Amino acid sequence: MINKTVRFIIVNLAFICCFYAKGYANEIDSLKKLISSNIPDTNKVNLLNKLSKLYFNDNPDTAVTIAASSKKIAEQVNFRPGLALALKNMGIGYYLQGKYKEAVLTWQQALDVYKLLGDKVGVANMLSNQGAVYSNQGDEAKSLELHLQSLKMSEEIGDSLRILTSLNNIGGVYQTRPGTYDKALEYFLRAYKLSLAIKDKYLIGTASVNLGEFYFKIGDDTTALKYLKESVIAYEGTEDLPYPLNYIGRVYTREKNYDRAIKTHLEAFDISKKLDTRLDMTQSLVGLAQAYYAKGELASAIDAYKRSLLYGKPLNAVPEIKDAYEGLSKAYTKATDYANAVKYQDSLLAIKDTIYNINTDKKLGTLQFGFDLEKKESQIKLLNKDKEIQQRELQRQKLVRNGFIGGFAVVLLFASVFFLQRNRISKEKRRSEELLLNILPEETAEELKATGAAKAKSFDQVSVLFTDFKNFTQASEKLTPEELVAEINHCYSEFDRIITRYGIEKIKTIGDSYMCAGGLPVANNTHQVDIVLAGLDMVNFIERNKEERMAKGQPYFELRLGVHTGPVVAGIVGIKKFAYDIWGDTVNTASRMESSGGIGKVNISGSTYELIKDKFNCTHRGKIEAKNKGMIDMYFVDGIRS
Numbered sequence: 001m002i003n004k005t006v007r008f009i010i011v012n013l014a015f016i017c018c019f020y021a022k023g024y025a026n027e028i029d030s031l032k033k034l035i036s037s038n039i040p041d042t043n044k045v046n047l048l049n050k051l052s053k054l055y056f057n058d059n060p061d062t063a064v065t066i067a068a069s070s071k072k073i074a075e076q077v078n079f080r081p082g083l084a085l086a087l088k089n090m091g092i093g094y095y096l097q098g099k100y101k102e103a104v105l106t107w108q109q110a111l112d113v114y115k116l117l118g119d120k121v122g123v124a125n126m127l128s129n130q131g132a133v134y135s136n137q138g139d140e141a142k143s144l145e146l147h148l149q150s151l152k153m154s155e156e157i158g159d160s161l162r163i164l165t166s167l168n169n170i171g172g173v174y175q176t177r178p179g180t181y182d183k184a185l186e187y188f189l190r191a192y193k194l195s196l197a198i199k200d201k202y203l204i205g206t207a208s209v210n211l212g213e214f215y216f217k218i219g220d221d222t223t224a225l226k227y228l229k230e231s232v233i234a235y236e237g238t239e240d241l242p243y244p245l246n247y248i249g250r251v252y253t254r255e256k257n258y259d260r261a262i263k264t265h266l267e268a269f270d271i272s273k274k275l276d277t278r279l280d281m282t283q284s285l286v287g288l289a290q291a292y293y294a295k296g297e298l299a300s301a302i303d304a305y306k307r308s309l310l311y312g313k314p315l316n317a318v319p320e321i322k323d324a325y326e327g328l329s330k331a332y333t334k335a336t337d338y339a340n341a342v343k344y345q346d347s348l349l350a351i352k353d354t355i356y357n358i359n360t361d362k363k364l365g366t367l368q369f370g371f372d373l374e375k376k377e378s379q380i381k382l383l384n385k386d387k388e389i390q391q392r393e394l395q396r397q398k399l400v401r402n403g404f405i406g407g408f409a410v411v412l413l414f415a416s417v418f419f420l421q422r423n424r425i426s427k428e429k430r431r432s433e434e435l436l437l438n439i440l441p442e443e444t445a446e447e448l449k450a451t452g453a454a455k456a457k458s459f460d461q462v463s464v465l466f467t468d469f470k471n472f473t474q475a476s477e478k479l480t481p482e483e484l485v486a487e488i489n490h491c492y493s494e495f496d497r498i499i500t501r502y503g504i505e506k507i508k509t510i511g512d513s514y515m516c517a518g519g520l521p522v523a524n525n526t527h528q529v530d531i532v533l534a535g536l537d538m539v540n541f542i543e544r545n546k547e548e549r550m551a552k553g554q555p556y557f558e559l560r561l562g563v564h565t566g567p568v569v570a571g572i573v574g575i576k577k578f579a580y581d582i583w584g585d586t587v588n589t590a591s592r593m594e595s596s597g598g599i600g601k602v603n604i605s606g607s608t609y610e611l612i613k614d615k616f617n618c619t620h621r622g623k624i625e626a627k628n629k630g631m632i633d634m635y636f637v638d639g640i641r642s
Contacts (some may be wrong), residue, residue, distance in 0.1 A: 028054050035175055036477055045082035052089045055481075056096060062095035065481040071471065072511055074443060075078045084113040084122055091129065100133045107133075124153040124162050128169065135173055144173045160198055168210055175214060188214055192227075204235030209244045221251050242268040242280035249287045265291060267468035280313040282320045289327055298335045302328060322351045369511035456571030457627060462519040463531040464582070464590035464609060465504075467495070470599050470616045474510040475555040488512065491542065492558065498537045502530040512557075515592075517582055520570050528565050528611040535561050535602040543600055562593025564605040594624035595635060606633030617641055 031051045031344075035044055048070035055063035067089040074083035087110035106127045113303035114122030131146035151166035168191045174184035192207040212228035216222075228251070230242040245268035252261035265288035272280035279591050289304035304323045312320045325348035402596035469475070499506055499516050499594060507515040516534075520525030542559040544614075549556040566586035572579060589605060597603030609618055617638040623631040 041077045042082060045070050045077075045079055045086065048073070049082060049085045050499060052093070056092060060096040060638045061095040061485070063482040064090050064097070065485050067093060068511065069476050069481075069484075069628070070194070070474075080113055080117055084110050084117060084119070086122075087128070089114065091126075091276065095129070095133065100137055101454070102111035102131050104130050120157045121159060121162070123286055124157070124159065124166075125151045127153065128165060131169060131173075131556070135169070139172050140176055141145070143168065147173065151322065158265055160321040161203075162193065164191050164194050164198070164203055164207070167194065168207065171214075173211060175217070181214075181218060184216060185211075196222075201234045202238065202240075205231045205238070205244070207242060208234060209247070212244060212247055216247060216251060221255055225251055239272075239275045239277050239280075242272040242275075242277065244285050246280070246287050249284075249291065253287070253291045255295050256294070258291050262288060262295070277294075278311050278315055278321075279317055282308050282315065282317050286320050286323050286327070291326070293327060293331055294456060298331050298540070301331050304329065304337075318351060322348065324349055325483075332347070359609050368421065404483050420571060447483045456569050458569050459520050459523060460567050461523075461527075461565060462517050462528045462568045462570075462582070462586065464517045464587055465515070465531050465535055465561065465563050466591050466594035467514040467561045468594055469512040470560055471556075471558055475557055478555040487557070491545070494541050495538055498534050501537075502534045504530055504534055507580070517568070517570075520582070521580075528608055529615055531563055532602060532604065532608070532612055534642075535563055536637065536639070539600055539602060558597060560597045560603070561596050562590055562595070562597045562603045563600070563608050564590035564593050565608040565611060589626070589629060589632070592629050593634065596624055596626050596632075598636065602637040604635050604637060606635070609633070609635045612637075615641055 028051065031047055032056075035047050039047075048066055052066040052070065055066065064312035067086045070086035071083060071090065074086055085285055087106050091103045091110060092105040094100070094106060107130050111123055111126035111130075114120075114126060123418065127146045127150035131150065132145045134140075134143035134146060147166050149168045151163065151170065154162035154166055154410060167187045171184045171191065173188035174180040174187065181567070182224040188207070192204075192211055195203040195207040207232040208227045212224050212226075212231060215227065217222035225248060228244045228248045232248070233243065234242060235241040245264055249261045249264040249268065252258070252264060263283050269284035269288065272278075272284055282414045285304050289301045289308065292298075292301035292304055301320070305328045308320060311317075312324065328344040329341050329348055332338070336450050374553075389583045473485075479487065492514060495514050495516075496506060502518070504516050504518045504527075505520055507517055509515070516531075518524075518534075538548050539559055539561060542557060546556040546558065564586055566584070566589065568582045568584040570582040570584050572581070591601050592607055601619075604618070605611070612618075616638075618635040619638055621634045621636060624634045626632045
């Protein structure tokens with residue numbers, strides 16, 4: 001079942017989006033009209049932030065895109081309150097997408113802005129949200145650190161709701177480890193007492209159900225029932241009511257009070273059916289089936305398990321589906337229907353493979369714990385799978401000794417699972433390698449895998465290229481968020497293909513700016529020519545794209561592009577969230593080449609010109625003032641010399 005503490009975190013993150021999506025769905029069109037009108041930029045930022053919230057529930061991708069547009073404008077006009085909210089909304093959108101690394105990074109930026117504003121409420125909120133992500137990714141130490149910081153800040157400003165949230169979240173972190181159960185209880189009790197002081201029924205329900213789950217986990221059924229029943233009273237009339245009822249049913253089943261367990265699960269199912277909360281319906285039926293099975297009513301148990309699958313499969317409710325398959329396999333075995341027992345045992349092993357793959361994909365997507373730790377975890381999981389196979393093999397042998405039919409089929413099944421799982425792990429390792437090489441240069445990735453770190457390297461001469469879409473804001477106002485993302489992706493994908501042709505390393509994208517460099521991670525003597533050729537191809541592509549879009553009456557982007565050549569330092573820093581980057585004055589100067597350039601032109605510095613002048617026709621622009629760099633010789637590249 002889903003832990004109520006975790007659900008409480010998600011409610012805090014997504015509460016406002018549910019509120020807006022349900023209460024203000026018709027406001028979207030009017031907001032879009034206001035945004036497209038001639039209003040001050042600060043007002044536009046506020047409206048974009050409001051609009052992004054409306055998309056949280058149904059379309060978090062669009063919410064992120066709109067919040068990113070708000071962020072860009074807020075940065076341009078130095079509107080910090082709007083910038084902080086835009087970053088916060090982007091983080092929530094990323095969280096709802098399951099992009100936890102991006103969520104943490106964006107909320108960290110929001111936190112920094114809130115600190116500049118002296119907004120302690122915002123700081124506490126961002127700390128709590130980041131803590132939720134780290135807990136989700138299994139980094140309990142970091143999660144605890146952030147939740148404790150949020151609690152301290154919340155206590156300083158006397159924000160009871162945030163204090164209560166932090167107390168529950170801290171208790172949830174401590175509850176993950178048996179050695180810290182006493183600390184979990186301490187914080188859950190503090191949250192419970194505060195909820196009573198606030199006199200908010202919903203908060204009382206959440207705090208009491210946390211305590212009920214805690215006491216159920218440690219086997220104190222009497223105390224668990226006390227708090228779970230209190231939660232039922234507090235949750236009366238809300239869609240959360242089935243949750244404590246199902247836990248009460250589990251307590252009764254464990255106490256062998258099967259009739260009361262069945263009655264309670266049926267009550268939870270009826271309520272969730274009226275509310276059409278499908279996950280609660282699934283959980284109610286699984287609990288009901290477990291009670292029937294424990295009572296010995298196998299036919300009723302099988303029926304309830306099968307009904308739970310009807311609701312759980314469309315939701316992809318993996319934990320509940322796993323429980324149903326396991327229960328059906330046991331029930332059919334007890335009923336001596338071995339064909340069906342093997343069928344659902346096969347389904348159980350398949351869903352466990354799915355759980356394995358979900359966990360692996362999560363690790364690949366976040367890179368939270370480094371590749372060495374990932375390998376170790378894979379090995380541990382494989383060992384655990386081996387132990388599980390051995391245990392099931394012993395059970396199979398016992399069935400054979402007792403004359404049960406189908407033993408030989410189970411042997412073959414387990415053997416195939418063993419080899420299948422070994423192949424799956426090999427496949428996941430290959431996927432990890434491919435993902436790593438898509439993030440880092442091959443040489444840097446190999447060094448990272450071999451030593452656990454990658455040293456920064458100095459390069460005497462590297463050519464750096466920056467691009468920027470000149471009329472990005474105007475075009476974005478005329479495009480829907482989906483169209484805007486599609487157009488940016490179209491352009492950047494072509495840029496990726498261009499630099500790949502010329503052996504140039506992509507560094508990063510920053511909003512509507514694209515950055516790449518030639519001459520690294522392996523030094524070469526052709527980088528200055530390669531980068532200029534790539535720049536000309538980019539300009540030509542954007543010009544062709546502009547003509548195509550103009551012919552269709554669609555908004556279009558125009559490109560500024562700048563190049564500078566000089567020394568840089570390149571590598572990765574830190575121990576988490578690895579990203580290959582470059583530093584040095586050369587990078588700053590290249591950026592100035594872009595901002596001082598012309599639309600549809602490759603603008604290069606005098607340093608780059610001296611290296612490529614024999615191969616390209618160039619027009620000297622003279623010495624031009626570059627921000628914070630003084631007067632710099634600049635040239636437009638007209639084309640390749642014939």
